[in-house]
Amino acid sequence: MPKDFLQHVKPEYDVVVIGSGLAGLTAANVLGRAGHRVLLLEQHYKLGGLATWFRRPGGLIFDISLHGFPVGMRKSCRRYWTREIADSVVQLKHIRFDNPMFSLTTEFHRQDFTRLLVTRFGIDPRTVESFFDTARGMNFYDDQSLSNRELFERFFPGRGDVVRLLMEPITYANGSTLEDPAITYGIVFSNFMSQGVFTFQGGTDRLIALMRDELLRNGVDIAIRSDVEAIRVAQRTVTGVRVGGREIQARAVISNANLCDTVQRMVGARHFDRDFVEQAAAVRLNCSSTQVYMALQPDDLLDESTGDLLFSSVAPAFQTDLLLSRHITSRTFSFYYPRTRPQARPQCLIVSSTNARHADWATLSAEEYAASKQNLIETTLDALEKYVPDCRRRVAYVEAATPRTFARYTRHPGGASFGTKFEGLAVSRGLPEQIRGLYHAGSVGIIMSGWLGAINYGVIVANDVDALLTHTASTSHPAGSILAPES
Numbered sequence: 001m002p003k004d005f006l007q008h009v010k011p012e013y014d015v016v017v018i019g020s021g022l023a024g025l026t027a028a029n030v031l032g033r034a035g036h037r038v039l040l041l042e043q044h045y046k047l048g049g050l051a052t053w054f055r056r057p058g059g060l061i062f063d064i065s066l067h068g069f070p071v072g073m074r075k076s077c078r079r080y081w082t083r084e085i086a087d088s089v090v091q092l093k094h095i096r097f098d099n100p101m102f103s104l105t106t107e108f109h110r111q112d113f114t115r116l117l118v119t120r121f122g123i124d125p126r127t128v129e130s131f132f133d134t135a136r137g138m139n140f141y142d143d144q145s146l147s148n149r150e151l152f153e154r155f156f157p158g159r160g161d162v163v164r165l166l167m168e169p170i171t172y173a174n175g176s177t178l179e180d181p182a183i184t185y186g187i188v189f190s191n192f193m194s195q196g197v198f199t200f201q202g203g204t205d206r207l208i209a210l211m212r213d214e215l216l217r218n219g220v221d222i223a224i225r226s227d228v229e230a231i232r233v234a235q236r237t238v239t240g241v242r243v244g245g246r247e248i249q250a251r252a253v254i255s256n257a258n259l260c261d262t263v264q265r266m267v268g269a270r271h272f273d274r275d276f277v278e279q280a281a282a283v284r285l286n287c288s289s290t291q292v293y294m295a296l297q298p299d300d301l302l303d304e305s306t307g308d309l310l311f312s313s314v315a316p317a318f319q320t321d322l323l324l325s326r327h328i329t330s331r332t333f334s335f336y337y338p339r340t341r342p343q344a345r346p347q348c349l350i351v352s353s354t355n356a357r358h359a360d361w362a363t364l365s366a367e368e369y370a371a372s373k374q375n376l377i378e379t380t381l382d383a384l385e386k387y388v389p390d391c392r393r394r395v396a397y398v399e400a401a402t403p404r405t406f407a408r409y410t411r412h413p414g415g416a417s418f419g420t421k422f423e424g425l426a427v428s429r430g431l432p433e434q435i436r437g438l439y440h441a442g443s444v445g446i447i448m449s450g451w452l453g454a455i456n457y458g459v460i461v462a463n464d465v466d467a468l469l470t471h472t473a474s475t476s477h478p479a480g481s482i483l484a485p486e487s
């Protein structure tokens with residue numbers, strides 16, 4: 001008989017959280033810690049959502065989205081998770097750019113960028129300072145009509161090389177374009193510029209294991225392999241969820257699943273005002289990704305000056321639309337040296353990432369798909385050769401993922417890597433005004449996505465839910481139980 005992953009789930013909770021991405025995990029943790037009765041449901045067999053990893057024979061562990069995040073992770077993890085998690089957030093020192101316009105290595109913070117912009121790119125120091133101050137001063141309530149293109153044109157007219165330095169990492173990270181609102185760029189870029197780029201020592205598997213332990217300590221019930229079929233609504237109020245053919249009552253539901261899927265499928269358009277449904281239908285999904293995972297032979301150790309993150313491109317100029325093409329030659333390489341997982345056998349791993357359109361991969365036949373994946377691997381090895389000479393001989397293991405892979409494992413329509421574009425935020429925040437007790441916490445626009453953005457959005461929404469719940473009956477604080485082991 002198939003295992004019942006919902007065996008120990010109670011019939012009623014204060015809050016059900018759908019999805020265990022970083023926003024869902026954090027919202028569940030904050031609410032559990034506050035004493036609410038929380039159930040966390042995850043359709044996958046692992047917690048973490050896109051903050052994930054996979055294992056391959058020979059002790060290999062590849063991280064999917066552990067490439068870099070701002071220092072703010074440390075503070076958010078200390079406040080909303082544990083000191084042990086926060087203390088494992090460590091800096092990456094070698095952020096490298098290599099393209100036909102320039103080649104350089106930087107620590108990727110304001111001081112170092114100022115030095116580069118002034119001495120190497122010949123920009124007036126007052127312009128540089130004014131640009132950084134403007135970017136840092138941006139916030140949600142600002143005018144959203146200013147585009148990235150206009151922002152750069154205002155400070156660095158005609159300087160394609162400067163725009164490339166400032167914008168390329170953010171575009172590579174999440175597919176944002178020169179036409180996107182400048183505030184989304186300004187906030188994310190300034191977060192990085194405060195102290196540089198950080199990673200998690202021990203890898204994503206260690207982070208998620210620590211988070212799971214903390215959730216259990218805070219009394220959160222967790223069920224994996226539990227695919228929520230519907231969010232129940234009566235008279236414009238959430239009543240619970242349907243999962244595995246079972247009804248679970250809840251006074252609040254937080255969906256960490258994709259926003260569009262939440263509105264259209266899990267709740268259903270009939271429960272919302274018509275103009276809200278139209279607003280939600282107009283929300284664009286973010287782009288997806290391809291990745292190539294490579295492991296060098298054990299003990300073939302690269303010098304760390306190769307870079308932690310390497311933005312490599314052979315395109316003569318920077319064009320954000322080209323970065324989505326299936327035939328792109330640009331790559332972002334993440335190098336994982338033995339210090340990433342000090343406990344493991346010394347080995348260097350490399351993950352190459354590119355943005356990609358799901359549509360370019362969705363309709364390929366099985367043969368075409370296999371050939372395209374192989375082509376992705378071959379062209380990636382070609383690109384890597386410049387930085388890791390003789391890499392075809394040195395790479396002991398290689399494998400590729402495509403937008404189809406991301407769609408399959410996360411349920412994000414189109415395999416969206418960063419949820420939706422910025423307009424999703426208003427819809428996400430508008431849900432409780434439409435349906436009492438219904439919330440969304442997850443990637444919407446680049447401010448509310450990425451590891452830090454997702455965690456912080458989870459906190460914001462948990463606070464909203466806490467306010468709702470504390471208006472009504474008091475709650476008990478039962479001991480947490482993990483309802484299915486990780487397999």
Ligand SMILES: Cc1cc2nc3c(=O)[nH]c(=O)nc-3n(C[C@H](O)[C@H](O)[C@H](O)COP(=O)(O)OP(=O)(O)OC[C@H]3O[C@@H](n4cnc5c(N)ncnc54)[C@H](O)[C@@H]3O)c2cc1C
Nearest residue numbers: 019021022023043049050065067068228257417443450451
């Ligand atoms: C290739 C790649 C590289 C990245 N690199 C970085 C990086 O370097 N730095 C950075 O900060 N960010 C990076 N990101 C982005 C970052 O990983 C995500 O923005 C963040 O992890 C998303 O968290 P989330 O809370 O929005 O939820 P997600 O991670 O999207 O998780 C949603 C969860 O909901 C679950 N779910 C969906 N539907 C249901 C259902 N019906 N029932 C139950 N569960 C359901 C899914 O299985 C999933 O676990 C990268 C992303 C990708 C794809």
